[in-house]
Amino acid sequence: MSQDGGPSESSFRDYMSTLEDDELIELITSWSQKRKASSPKAADINTNDADQPSHSSSLSFQLAQEDNEESVDDLGGDDKGPIFGDYASYFATKAQNQQIEDEKFLEWNKKRQQVQGQDTKVSSIFTGCVVHVNGYTRPSIATIHKLIILNGGKFIHHLSSKGAATHIIAERLTPRKQAEFKNYKVVRPQWVLDSIERGSLQRWSDYSLIEVDYGQQRLQFRNEDQTNPHAKQDDEDESEIGPSTEPMSEIVDTTDGTTTIDSKHPDFLKQFFAKSRLHHLSTWKADLRLEFLNMVIEQSKSQGHMPTGASHRIIVHVDFDCFFATVSALKRPDIDFQNQPVCVSHGGTKPGSTADIASCNYVCRKYGVKNGMWVRQAKKLCPDLICLDYDFLGYETASKKLYEILLGLKPDCILPVSIDEALLEISSLIDDENTVEQVQGFCESLRREIYEQTRCTVSVGVSHNVLLAKLSLRKAKPNGYFYLHENFEEFLHNIPVSSLPGVGGAIVNKLISQVFPHSSSEITIGEIQGLERANLEKVFGVKTGTKLFEYAHGIDHTSIDINSNPEAFTRKSISIDINWGIRFDSIAQIDEFLFRVSEEICNKLQLMKMCTSQVTLKILKRSKGAPIEPPKFLGCGQCDSFSKSSRLGIPSDDYRTIGMEARILFRNIGCDPLELRGVSIQVTKLIEKGKEVQMRLPFARLDAPKTARLEGKEQHSDTPMEDKSMETTQLEIPSELDSSVLRELPSSIEKRIDAQRQRDKAPIVDLPRDIDAQVFEQLPPSIQEELRSELRRRNITIGERTPKRKRVYYQQVFTRTGASEVIRIISPRKSPSKSPLKKSPTKKSPVKDVKRRETKVAKVDEDVLNELPPSLRKEILEEWDEYERTNMTEFDRLRERGKLPETKFHNSANSIESLVMDDFECKINLIMFQKTSQPSKIIKLVDRWMKKTVEKGPHHRDLELFQTYLSKLNIIAIHCMP
DNA sequence: ACAGTGTGGTAG
DNA sequence: ATCGCTACCACACTGT
Secondary structure, X not given: OOOOOOOOOXXXXXXXXXXOHHHHHHHHHHHHHHHHOOOHHHHHOOOOOOOOHHHOOOOHHHOOOOOOOOOHHHHHOOOOHHHHOOHHHHHHHHHHHHHHHHHHHHHHHHHHHHHOOOOOOOOOOOOOOEEEEOOOOOOOHHHHHHHHHHOOOEEEOOOOOOOOOOEEEOOOOOHHHHHHOOOOEEEOOHHHHHHHHHOOOOOHHHHEOOOOOHHHHHHHHHHHHHHOHHHOOOOOOHHHOOOOOOOHHHHOOOOOOOOOOOOOOOOHHHHHHHHOHHHHHHHHHHHHHHHHHHHHHHHHHHHOOOOOOOOOOOEEEEEEOOHHHHHHHHOOOOOOOOOOOEEEOOOOOOOOOOOEOOEEOHHHHHOOOOOOOEXXXXXXXXXXXXXXXXXXXXXXXXXXXXXXXXXXOOOOXXXXXXXXXXXXXXXXXXXXXXXXXXXXXXXXXXXXXXXXXXXXXXXXXXXXXXXXXXXXXHHHOOOOEEEOOOOHHHHHHOOEHHHOOOOOHHHHHHHHHHHOOOOOOOOEHHHHHOOOHHHHHHHHOHHHHHHHHHHHOOOOOOOOXXXXXXXXXXXXXXXXXXXXXXXXXXHHHXXXXXXXXXXXXXXXXXXXXXXXXXXXXXXXXXXXXXXXXXXXXXXXXXXXXXXXXXXXXXXXXOHHHHHHHHHHHHHHHOOOHHHEEEEEEEEEEEEXXXXXXXXXXXXXXXXXXXXHHHHHHHHOOOOHHHHHHOXXXXXXXXXXXXXXXXXXXXXXXXXXXXXXXXXXXXXXXXXXXXXEHHHHHOOOHHHHHHXXXXXXXXXXXXXXXXXXXXXXXXXXXXXXXXXXXXXXOOOOOOOOOOOHHHHOOOOOOOOOOOOHHHHHXXXXXXXXXXXXXXXXXXXXXXXXXXXXXXXXXXXXXXXXXXXXXXXOHHHHHHHHHHHHHOOOHHHHOOOOEOOEOOHHHHHHHHHHHHHHHOOOOOHHHHHHHHHHHHHHHHHHHHHHOO
């Protein structure tokens, strides 16, 4: 469970960063209390085994990573350290309490057996065993825990000191863990099951995990390969998979940052992006587009845009020849680039390498080597292949020079296609006389200048539209020039269709299978020319069909003029995809990763000063039958992809909001952590930051005139689409909300309120986000200092009051998911009589109601789900679905009633009481809301809050959300605490 | 008819 | 070892 956050192995700061705010506050408080030695109660915080701090979402991205070596001992070694204990001893106390809990459980179980007349003899299979579980296991950690203690063993959640555990149970170990646990008896879960089934302790070595090293795992998946011969790409050499590949134990050391790290490592994203060519390509492109867009906007401000009215456009396509290879070779004067086969790839020229070839020169291509090919394959085609390193900086430098030169030519417009490639229109630079010569002169001098400045060759293709310019470029390469100005059909005739922009493998395959089933050779554009337009549209759809038809006849209307339609060139989505190195053991790790990705997304959003209102999560899941480890090292192998999206009630650029949404979507899609191979988060429906604040439905303040309600909409009738989508309810906090009520709310809701208040510039009444100053002062100065920065970062103040919240397992359910539930988009039910605003010119209709299927998992605590085997997880989710279906009618009815103006608050309250009370008591002791487990008290809390807001705004909806939420907690209790 | 969702394809 | 990204378009399908 805590493989990455265990207190005994990570630095204090890292650990601290993984805590939720209130966990942090709690920890500080517990130290102080211990120091004062006045209250042994400090220890009974967090006794619930499921409430692992390491499950908390990581905020570590914002934390400096440089002090990783700082250890527990450093803390303890502080002059006054041992008096306080450290966080390790905090957990030791926790562990003691765990033992007490376990004993209580045994006691209880005994009684139960007595009552049921069962044999109460205590099994002693595991007597003397102290068991710890690492990572995701089947059966779950909770099950193993129970089995161990019911059979005389001890269970510990943390390896607080070496040797504390006699056995570690795991299904999978990271190389690092493998090294760490090498002195433990690390066994598979089956050891537990078999021991119980056979009634005696089985030999641990028969179940040892560490002895089964990667060599054997290789054998295992080789077997899988053999049983599933189709799981692999045909063109790959089968014999290279298996024992012949070097053992993976080489990568054990992951500490120095230069060796491989996979997706569990906090620096994975950074490292991955730093070395990913495709990431660079995408980023460069986006940056260039933005740069040129801004440039154009600046220009048109000063001098207004004059459209290029030329009827015969002249489009120039400039492109470096095998860019990466050429630039990388600049650093290697020893290489004869014109005569030696050179390519760019990661990591040397090992014959078995699965590294992609990013770029190869024309010598390579003679051997059949292609970009994207694996080095090992290319080596076979061309044994003398020279592999060069990437030189991302060099690429950027060369590109910069290219674009400087292009800008200096003052063409009509420039459209960056990529780092090494641009489209220009030069129509107005060329006279009608001697056009061909002029164009040639222009292009050849351009080519010369670029070569002089970068020592790299470019090719140039020219024609009267983008399509033909691109095809001309193809003909011009390498290091050449071609101007296509006549005989277009003839030119096109023998070119393969796959050369057409937008025509890739899928379309070619479709052409072969559905249009030219008898053709044996490569299909050419000439063959497409002979087809009816309608025919193509039937096979490929209207757009693609038309495009194919027109392209085949040399027709292309693509515009490269940013100025004529800047909107078309502005970014409409942001996404991050990681489909390499994704290997997880548990959903907790995935959650952390999703937050890291979200953080990156939000960084981009914030740079653009944008907010998003739609989040999409896409995952890759290992295909059934595909090998666990694909041929490509840490690759995703053959996968199935799944995606789900979700609307945000309030547009956001907060990584926690996006990350939470992603976590929910992940659960909604459902994927065994071990099977996950790719993750992608995309945000769309971007809205300018600042606008989104006004777009919130401005519910009237108690002291505000009612007319304020529509203000937001009217102000933004110029962005009607988003306006419509924003017709949502959200948590609206009246300005004079009683601070005592606020204090009772879960912390996540508090944060929302806090944020909202800051936006609204409302005075903060008395938020409980602070730490008792006295408590704080009890801490040693070094810790104080460390804490201060962390607290400042979190905007937690050191105040007067001691936080009274105690974290209880089920409270967490409420805190984490309740808040997320409350702020989720809840559109008003479409009413028969539409408001005049809805008849505004746009065609867009209001967003439909939240898709409940998507949100259902929001209410199931992630930690609970985490611990469940996938089959059980599925079962619970299905049960959920069923529950949602049956419950929605009541929900809707309530909501409908809430719409009536004469509805009084207490009506709703009554409904709630009747609903919540129903069949609730039996489990209610498990569901803590703040300090109380009594439903009536919880309801009163909400009630008080609601009454404050009854006059204004549709707050009853929020109340109803609480109501459904509470009911759902009941279901959680039923399912998760058998 | 129209809009939203999920999936797939493409380029460099 | 190895870094299989990402913006955008189009389509099939569903629901209203």
